[in-house]
């Protein structure tokens with residue numbers, strides 16, 4: 001038990017650090033976005049609903065079970081918690097899930113249809129199992145939906161049909177990505193945001 005508490009504190013500290021870093025990059029405006037880390041097989045540390053990500057304290061992190069129920073008395077998780085816990089339930093190896101709202105992700109998600117294909121980028125190697133830029137990563141774009149249970153079911157069905165997935169976009173809303181731990185999930189956010197900005201630049205040059 002002591003081990004788990006220490007682990008929780010470490011995870012919480014990393015979540016605070018990511019909040020400051022991502023806010024400085026313009027990826028988590030206002031009180032948007034949420035970050036989470038697996039604490040053990042059945043519990044996840046996640047940012048409390050509606051908190052400003054640049055100013056998080058450990059009081060802004062709470063525990064939920066894998067159905068998204070609060071395990072921290074008096075603290076309410078974001079409705080989008082279910083999108084996090086669905087990934088932890090489906091993938092026992094996932095240790096961190098990050099959700100951001102950058103301008104590049106938002107604009108692309110509203111303009112490229114139902115899929116964004118990333119190909120030819122050296123930074124694709126930031127993803128687990130990708131050893132060369134000579135590949136492509138498919139990012140599905142789901143319609144935004146305030147019914148998070150329904151949206152979560154759509155994501156789950158997509159993974160069942162198409163297999164491995166590294167990230168997805170919600171139209172007009174933002175990005176979700178996940179990895180074996182928070183550090184790798186953070187690297188994926190950084191790589192994806194770089195490629196999203198490149199995609200915007202390419203479209204500007206092409207127009």
Ligand SMILES: [Zn+2]
Nearest residue numbers: 033080099174
């Ligand atoms: Zn969101």
